[in-house]
Amino acid sequence: MRDPRVVKLAKTLVHYSTRLGPQDTCLIEAFDIPADVVEVLVEEVAAAGATPLVHVRSTQVTRALLASAREGTWQAHGEADLALMKKATAYIALRGALNVAETSDIPNDRMQWYQRHYLAPVHFKQRVTKTRWCVLRWPTPSFAQQAGMSTRAFEDFYFDVCTMDYSKMAEAMRPLKARMERTDKVRIMGPGTDLKFSIKGIPAIMCTGDRNIPDGEVFTAPVRTSVNGIITFNTPTLYHGSRFENIRLEFRNGKVVGATGSDPVRLNEILDTDEGARYVGEFSIAFHPLIRRPMLDILFDEKIMGSFHFTPGNAYDEADNGNRSAVHWDMVMMQTPEHGGGEIFFDGECIRRNGRFIVPELDPLNPERLLGQASPPKTQAFAAPGTAKKTKAGAGKR
Numbered sequence: 001m002r003d004p005r006v007v008k009l010a011k012t013l014v015h016y017s018t019r020l021g022p023q024d025t026c027l028i029e030a031f032d033i034p035a036d037v038v039e040v041l042v043e044e045v046a047a048a049g050a051t052p053l054v055h056v057r058s059t060q061v062t063r064a065l066l067a068s069a070r071e072g073t074w075q076a077h078g079e080a081d082l083a084l085m086k087k088a089t090a091y092i093a094l095r096g097a098l099n100v101a102e103t104s105d106i107p108n109d110r111m112q113w114y115q116r117h118y119l120a121p122v123h124f125k126q127r128v129t130k131t132r133w134c135v136l137r138w139p140t141p142s143f144a145q146q147a148g149m150s151t152r153a154f155e156d157f158y159f160d161v162c163t164m165d166y167s168k169m170a171e172a173m174r175p176l177k178a179r180m181e182r183t184d185k186v187r188i189m190g191p192g193t194d195l196k197f198s199i200k201g202i203p204a205i206m207c208t209g210d211r212n213i214p215d216g217e218v219f220t221a222p223v224r225t226s227v228n229g230i231i232t233f234n235t236p237t238l239y240h241g242s243r244f245e246n247i248r249l250e251f252r253n254g255k256v257v258g259a260t261g262s263d264p265v266r267l268n269e270i271l272d273t274d275e276g277a278r279y280v281g282e283f284s285i286a287f288h289p290l291i292r293r294p295m296l297d298i299l300f301d302e303k304i305m306g307s308f309h310f311t312p313g314n315a316y317d318e319a320d321n322g323n324r325s326a327v328h329w330d331m332v333m334m335q336t337p338e339h340g341g342g343e344i345f346f347d348g349e350c351i352r353r354n355g356r357f358i359v360p361e362l363d364p365l366n367p368e369r370l371l372g373q374a375s376p377p378k379t380q381a382f383a384a385p386g387t388a389k390k391t392k393a394g395a396g397k398r
Contacts, residue, residue: 005159006037009213010044012163017134017210018090022049027088027131029055031062032096033138041092053088059097066106066114074117081122091131096138100146100296104241108269111240115273115326120314124328129317136162136213137299147295161290161300166209169216172364173206176218176285179362180204183346186222186283188308190335190342192232192248195310197222199283205318207284216288216303221321222280225254231310234339235294235301235332242266243296247331249312254279256312271312276325281315284308284330285344285352289367298330305367306336306355308344 014020026045030038038054045052065073085091103111127133137143144154184200199220209215233247244267250258256278261267271277288303295301302309313327335342336355344352351359357366364370 002036002040005155005163006040007044008163009159010041012209013041013092013134013136013213014044014048014050016166017213018092018132019210020045020048020050020090024048024050024089025053025087026050026090026092027053027055027085029057029091029093030096031057031094032059032098032140033094034096037094037138041094045092050090053084055084059099059102063102063106066103066110069110069113071113071117074113078118078121081118082126085122085126085131088127088131091127091133093133093135094138095135096140096143098140098142100142100238101241101243104243106240108266108273112273112326120326124314124326132210134209134211134213135299137297143295143297146297157290161214161288164214164290166215169370170206170208172370173208173218175361176357176365177204177206179346179351179359180218180220180285185345185347187345187348188231188333188342189345190232190333191234191340193230193333193342195227195229195231195251197228197254197280197283198226199223202321203319205316212299212303214288214291214300214303216291217284217286217309219282219284219316220319221315221323222254222283224279224321224323227251227254227280231333233310233331233333235304235307235334236296237301237329237331238296238298239270239329249331251280270327270329273327274325276323277313277327279313279323279325280311281313281321281323281325281328282309282311282319282330284311286332287357287365287367287370289370292336294332294334298332301332302330304332304334306352307332307334309333 042052139155139158141151144151147154181204184198186197186199188195202220204218204220207215207217228251230250236245245262247261249256259267259271286303286307287305289305291300291304309330309332311330313325313329315321315323341354343350
């Protein structure tokens with residue numbers, strides 16, 4: 001018997017996120033996903049009149065390619081998959097990696113070959129800019145373990161988050177988009193953080209479930225050379241299978257001039273991938289009302305209620321500050337009281353304090369308003385796996 005939650009999710013992906021019709025060819029990439037789930041998605045794509053193309057992939061096989069590759073390996077894969085991506089008008093990726101650290105032991109030079117010859121041309125330049133796309137994870141037992149939850153409880157949480165009413169959320173985002181697009185100077189303050197930059201003249205993009213599931217952010221980019229100050233991220237992050245904590249970046253005229261964290265050598269290797277990796281390509285404010293703590297998965301973590309993310313590397317074409325890089329690394333800072341609090345100022349006015357929007361036109365983005373509740377929901381009182389729980393008084397770097 002088919003899980004009705006899977007059917008509902010497939011309908012969301014096909015009819016809302018990618019809006020498929022008879023004129024479309026949809027490339028489905030399924031990484032370590034149960035065959036019956038891919039089957040439901042294929043049938044829903046076909047029922048919409050679109051043509052499904054399917055790649056069934058394995059994270060373990062990808063690791064083997066990375067570990068044994070010569071540079072020409074990824075040049076060949078990039079050319080082949082770019083040709084396939086060019087046939088697609090839409091793209092849906094289901095990613096269910098059984099081990100999020102599968103590529104953590106791949107040398108950085110080999111990862112750079114993959115980024116330069118595959119990730120950048122196939123995804124950044126073609127898929128992101130020229131298809132209607134949506135990317136999501138799958139609730140595997142290892143994903144539940146990352147979240148510190150039982151598999152069954154995590155599955156319930158996952159489907160609640162991924163199938164919420166994104167059209168309602170979209171309406172609530174519009175005032176934030178407008179506010180960001182008339183803002184020049186941004187200042188962010190919090191534990192170990194005092195950061196200033198400009199977003200003047202750069203579009204703000206609402207993320208409403210049409211690119212990522214889950215969703216719930218509005219992003220723009222800083223003027224490339226405008227970032228100055230320091231930021232200390234209080235959320236663990238994975239980048240190509242390597243875990244980092246306590247990342248602290250110091251900026252001068254847009255460039256990262258100092259970078260420390262739990263693995264400073266690897267951190268700086270990534271930031272030295274190319275010139276653009278030390279500049280920032282995205283600034284985003286997040287507010288998904290059901291995601292309240294990190295789980296070492298960026299598609300969820302970058303949407304955490306009361307958080308923002310700041311992204312060394314490539315800028316998106318929709319909100320382009322001119323920065324180009326093979327790197328795009330979303331680093332998340334939570335600003336709710338139990339994670340140390342913090343403030344975001346637009347042109348000198350505080351628009352969000354301790355994770356809550358405090359100006360009237362942005363109040364609909366507060367969690368109780370998005371959930372239709374009478375009062376603010378309590379944030380979950382447990383910490384992310386492997387981290388210490390904080391109180392407001394004891395907040396600081398982990």
